[in-house]
Amino acid sequence: MSGEFHDGVVKALSNEALRGHLRRAMDSLIEKRLAVFPDSDELESLRHRCMGIRANALSKLPDLLVHLEARCEEQGIRVHWAETTAEANSIVLEILRSHRVERLVKGKSMVSEEMGLNHALEAEGIECLESDLGEFIIQLAGETPSHIVMPALHKSKQEIAELFHEKFPDIPYSDDVDELTAVARGILREKFMQADAGLSGVNFLVAETGTLCLVENEGNGRMSTTVPPLHIAVTGIEKVVERLTDVPPLLSLLTRSATGQPITTYFNMINGPRQPGEKDGPQEVHLVLLDNGRSRIFADEELQATLRCIRCGACINHCPVYTRLGGHAYGTVYPGPIGSILEPQKEGLERLGELAEASTLCGACGEVCPVRIPIPKLLNRLRWEGVRHDGSGETAGQGKRRKQSQALAWKGWSTLASHPALYRTAVKSASRFRRLLPQQLGPWTHVRKAPEIAEKPLRELAEEEGFSHE
Amino acid sequence: MRLLQREGLRVIFPRNQTCCGQPAYNGGYRDEARRVAAAQLDLFPQSYPIVVPSGSCAGMMKHHYPDLFAGTPWQVQANDVADRVWELTGFLTEVLDLQLKDLGEPVRVAMHTSCSARREMGVANAAEALLGQLQGVELVEQDHKSECCGFGGTFAVKQPEISAAMVGDKTESLRRTGAELVTSQDCGCLMNIGGAFEKQGDGPKTCHIAELLWERTRER
Amino acid sequence: MSDARSHILQRLRAVGRAEESELARPVASHPWSREEKLQRFTECMSAVRADVHLTNEREWCNDLQQILMTKGARNLVYAPATPHGQILQSGLSSGDIELIPYDQEIEQWKSRLFDETDASITSCHGAIAETGSLILWPDETEPRLLSLVPPVHCVLLQADQIYSTFAEAVENQGWAEDIPTNALLISGPSKSADIAQVLAYGVHGPKSLVVLVLR
Ligand code: SF4
Numbered sequence: 001m002s003g004e005f006h007d008g009v010v011k012a013l014s015n016e017a018l019r020g021h022l023r024r025a026m027d028s029l030i031e032k033r034l035a036v037f038p039d040s041d042e043l044e045s046l047r048h049r050c051m052g053i054r055a056n057a058l059s060k061l062p063d064l065l066v067h068l069e070a071r072c073e074e075q076g077i078r079v080h081w082a083e084t085t086a087e088a089n090s091i092v093l094e095i096l097r098s099h100r101v102e103r104l105v106k107g108k109s110m111v112s113e114e115m116g117l118n119h120a121l122e123a124e125g126i127e128c129l130e131s132d133l134g135e136f137i138i139q140l141a142g143e144t145p146s147h148i149v150m151p152a153l154h155k156s157k158q159e160i161a162e163l164f165h166e167k168f169p170d171i172p173y174s175d176d177v178d179e180l181t182a183v184a185r186g187i188l189r190e191k192f193m194q195a196d197a198g199l200s201g202v203n204f205l206v207a208e209t210g211t212l213c214l215v216e217n218e219g220n221g222r223m224s225t226t227v228p229p230l231h232i233a234v235t236g237i238e239k240v241v242e243r244l245t246d247v248p249p250l251l252s253l254l255t256r257s258a259t260g261q262p263i264t265t266y267f268n269m270i271n272g273p274r275q276p277g278e279k280d281g282p283q284e285v286h287l288v289l290l291d292n293g294r295s296r297i298f299a300d301e302e303l304q305a306t307l308r309c310i311r312c313g314a315c316i317n318h319c320p321v322y323t324r325l326g327g328h329a330y331g332t333v334y335p336g337p338i339g340s341i342l343e344p345q346k347e348g349l350e351r352l353g354e355l356a357e358a359s360t361l362c363g364a365c366g367e368v369c370p371v372r373i374p375i376p377k378l379l380n381r382l383r384w385e386g387v388r389h390d391g392s393g394e395t396a397g398q399g400k401r402r403k404q405s406q407a408l409a410w411k412g413w414s415t416l417a418s419h420p421a422l423y424r425t426a427v428k429s430a431s432r433f434r435r436l437l438p439q440q441l442g443p444w445t446h447v448r449k450a451p452e453i454a455e456k457p458l459r460e461l462a463e464e465e466g467f468s469h470e
Numbered sequence: 471m472r473l474l475q476r477e478g479l480r481v482i483f484p485r486n487q488t489c490c491g492q493p494a495y496n497g498g499y500r501d502e503a504r505r506v507a508a509a510q511l512d513l514f515p516q517s518y519p520i521v522v523p524s525g526s527c528a529g530m531m532k533h534h535y536p537d538l539f540a541g542t543p544w545q546v547q548a549n550d551v552a553d554r555v556w557e558l559t560g561f562l563t564e565v566l567d568l569q570l571k572d573l574g575e576p577v578r579v580a581m582h583t584s585c586s587a588r589r590e591m592g593v594a595n596a597a598e599a600l601l602g603q604l605q606g607v608e609l610v611e612q613d614h615k616s617e618c619c620g621f622g623g624t625f626a627v628k629q630p631e632i633s634a635a636m637v638g639d640k641t642e643s644l645r646r647t648g649a650e651l652v653t654s655q656d657c658g659c660l661m662n663i664g665g666a667f668e669k670q671g672d673g674p675k676t677c678h679i680a681e682l683l684w685e686r687t688r689e690r
Numbered sequence: 691m692s693d694a695r696s697h698i699l700q701r702l703r704a705v706g707r708a709e710e711s712e713l714a715r716p717v718a719s720h721p722w723s724r725e726e727k728l729q730r731f732t733e734c735m736s737a738v739r740a741d742v743h744l745t746n747e748r749e750w751c752n753d754l755q756q757i758l759m760t761k762g763a764r765n766l767v768y769a770p771a772t773p774h775g776q777i778l779q780s781g782l783s784s785g786d787i788e789l790i791p792y793d794q795e796i797e798q799w800k801s802r803l804f805d806e807t808d809a810s811i812t813s814c815h816g817a818i819a820e821t822g823s824l825i826l827w828p829d830e831t832e833p834r835l836l837s838l839v840p841p842v843h844c845v846l847l848q849a850d851q852i853y854s855t856f857a858e859a860v861e862n863q864g865w866a867e868d869i870p871t872n873a874l875l876i877s878g879p880s881k882s883a884d885i886a887q888v889l890a891y892g893v894h895g896p897k898s899l900v901v902l903v904l905r
Contacts, residue, residue: 006631009629009631009632010631013631013632013635019635025887028887029887059707060707061702062699062702062703065698065699065702066699075871081694081695081698082694083694083697083698087694131894132884133882133884133885133893134882134884137884137885150883150884150887151884152884152885153887155885155886156886157885157886157888160885160886177885177886177888177890178890178891180885180890181882181885181890181892181893182892184893185892185893185894188894189804189894192804192894193800193801193804208866209865209866209869211869217880217881217882217883217893218880218881218882218884218893218894218895219838219880219893219894219895219896220893220894222834222838222874222894222895223838223894223895226834226835226838226872227796227800227835229797237698237702243866244860244865244866244869245857245860245861245866247856247860248855248856248857248860249857251856252821252856259883262734262820262821262822262877263821263822263823263875263877264877265738265876265877265878265879265880265881265895266874266875266876266877266880266895267823267874267875267877268872268874269869269872269873269874270871270872271869271870271871271872271873272871273871274871275830275871277830278829278830278833278871279792279793279794279795279796279830279833280795280796280833280834280835281833281834281871281872289698291694291698291701295698295701295702296701298701298702298705299701299704299705320617320618320620320636321632321636324632324635324636325632357624357625357628357629358625358628358629358632359622359625360585360618360620360621360622360623360625360633360636361496361585361622361625362585362589362617362618362622363585363586363588363589363590364585364589364616364617364618366589367589377537380495380496380498383496383497383498384498384499384500385498386498387497387498387499388498388500401498406497407499410494410497410499410502411502413493413494413502413506414494414499414501414502414503414505414506416488417488417489417491417506417509418488418505418506418508418509419509420485420486420487420488420509423488423489444626444627444630444665445669446630446634447634447637447638447666447669448637448662448665448666448668448669449665449668449669450665451661451665459483459485462471462483463485
């Protein structure tokens with residue numbers, strides 16, 4: 001990974017246009033969020049409540065999943081379980097095959113990105129069409145989402161206009177947003193009509209009522225889950241909440257944190273397939289519950305908090321590192337702070353542990369997270385897991401980032417700093433011989449001058465001034 | 471220290487103090503961090519408040535010591551120390567209710583509040599309130615004020631490119647304010663920002679807030 | 691497949707159950723009067739470019755006709771078995787607007803619904819003042835796609851059916867005991883900001899949402 005991430009960073013940082021574009025986008029998202037939380041007491045009590053709702057759900061996760069399954073089945077929703085993404089893909093494929101599906105239309109789903117579903121299905125000759133406008137754009141461009149809520153956030157209007165012109169040469173060039181939207185609407189309406197099946201993600205699962213909740217603005221989610229005769233929903237096992245009354249506060253914080261909207265245009269609650277006498281809706285609804293490392297994350301009391309996430313993206317919008325890099329540099333499905341805690345745990349520290357180091361721990365993410373995931377604390381914990389060598393704990397790839405040279409350096413440092421006399425001598429000689437110290441301190445001095453060491457250490461000054469040091 | 475003493479406090483500077491252990495802690499080396507931190511615990515045996523002139527060290531001692539020492543023989547002692555830790559500007563405003571009389575020349579100052587002072591210690595307002603008392607100080611505000619300067623300790627070394635981009639933006643924001651002086655309650659940020667200004671060849675001077683307050687209010 | 695189920699559950703069950711987290715008190719609802727609720731609802735709806743018209747049981751048919759004409763709609767899809775459907779059949783006087791009943795399964799007339807309809811009308815199950823949302827519970831008489839496919843969606847709302855918050859509606863209407871196959875909150879016309887954060891309306895669903903409030 002190391003090389004990959006570094007290459008991504010260098011590439012992203014050298015793209016001036018991207019950096020300006022990201023900064024403006026993030027500034028506006030931050031401002032919009034601020035505007036819908038005028039009352040910080042209300043915000044804090046709502047965050048506290050939502051954290052409680054999610055933590056409560058996790059505390060009974062296995063029971064809630066079993067209950068959810070039973071409620072869904074009662075209502076005619078078929079429930080499937082998958083331990084790995086490969087298993088999830090083959091479940092979806094099997095359902096599609098048994099219905100002879102050739103064309104699938106998709107609503108936005110990060111879990112399907114995690115599964116690499118489009119590739120898996122296309123390899124089997126099934127057409128997968130993304131119908132969320134942002135997803136549609138990046139599918140046209142052959143890219144991956146750069147943000148979990150706004151997948152095409154990295155693209156400017158001109159880039160999209162050129163992309164449409166290249167892919168649909170029959171339609172006159174335009175960089176007018178309304179016209180571009182109309183083009184997509186026209187194309188996708190045809191596809192909704194023709195699709196043999198629709199696939200979506202899920203924002204919340206309600207165990208009490210067996211409900212699949214979907215949050216969206218465009219209506220493509222509703223189209224995908226209502227028009228085709230077959231609907232498959234894919235989601236992670238952690239998405240369940242206990243009661244229906246848990247939903248309103250979560251929904252309120254989700255949309256306000258994500259895009260600064262009091263609510264999205266559509267909130268769609270699905271409780272089953274078309275009933276006798278109903279004139280539309282899918283004849284079959286399937287729910288695929290994916291583990292893919294989540295149960296392992298679940299096993300650690302502290303890291304379990306990762307699973308509270310409701311995928312609002314606020315941590316990403318407020319992250320100074322993401323603002324510099326954009327999503328692609330991370331090279332993962334989930335970018336930004338949430339990605340930096342989730343991905344190393346999912347994929348192993350050996351490969352992705354570096355992401356936990358790519359943070360100043362400034363805390364901007366934790367400050368806005370609607371379910372109060374202590375992201376900086378978890379990043380720090382993952383750094384520890386990366387170099388830990390006591391063999392306890394669950395995290396994948398534990399200890400794999402330990403380098404002998406580094407470990408020795410820290411050991412040496414700790415010896416010095418836990419023996420005051422030694423430390424004093426070291427600091428003193430650094431002061432005395434400061435002129436002899438290097439002026440080039442590796443990468444630090446590329447953009448900064450090396451810090452100057454004081455003529456006299458503070459302790460000596462304090463002593464001279466007569467401060468007591470009992 | 472002189473500032474505190476002037477207010478009639480008896481200031482004790484434990485001779486054996488070294489480092490709070492934060493660098494190793496943030497690098498993932500918890501055992502090493504604990505070893506160093508443990509050596510500090512004994513230095514503050516009395517029930518006096520512990521005033522720390524750097525937000526991130528204060529944050530380490532107040533918020534991370536309890537975790538670092540949980541389940542160890544030092545647990546009780548670590549919690550006790552954590553309870554008594556104050557960040558300097560927070561201490562000056564909340565405990566001492568410090569009143570200042572400015573004796574210095576007029577100057578434009580921009581304040582960079584460190585992330586740990588802002589988010590861990592919650593003292594972003596304290597420093598500004600103190601600066602606000604100084605008549606000669608015109609406090610100017612940079613854009614993206616609450617954003618991190620890109621230091622992050624080991625981060626600056628492990629991810630030098632991202633760190634450079636961040637401090638580049640931060641110095642530009644500060645420069646745009648026309649400030650002659652940039653101050654902060656955190657030494658790490660100052661080293662980062664000041665070092666970048668120096669490398670760029672010009673820019674505002676940097677100075678720790680304690681020094682700024684002292685220099686402007688002391689009778690000569 | 692059932693293997694995956696038992697493996698996952700086994701792993702989850704192996705973890706000691708965390709203490710049940712105590713939920714903070716529900717955030718207090720708003721003490722809004724009927725008028726205040728209507729006002730808040732109207733403000734929120736207008737903020738997302740929905741049209742809210744105050745009318746009453748006698749006049750809504752005429753008002754609707756006016757609105758449809760100004761929007762250039764030539765036809766209106768409706769649910770014939772609903773009370774308002776009955777009224778429309780006799781009440782819509784102008785021959786300029788063709789009434790299209792949604793009285794067959796979608797598969798029978800998908801392309802007509804998608805390609806030839808201009809507007810639709812539905813009832814609703816109440817509304818939410820705080821966020822400016824309509825509650826729809828589509829059923830056998832009033833299908834789901836009525837509120838999604840035609841470019842203009844009109845909704846009849848009883849003024850005394852506006853709840854302060856979503857939580858209040860869920861509680862007072864007893865959703866948990868009696869949830870329909872599909873329940874929806876609709877808060878404005880379809881929109882997207884996926885192109886350069888610029889807001890565009892009518893992406894996949896209706897471009898225009900009209901609420902007729904009956905007092
Ligand atoms: S970690 Fe928190 S802020 Fe980030 S996406 Fe998840 S819920 Fe949102």
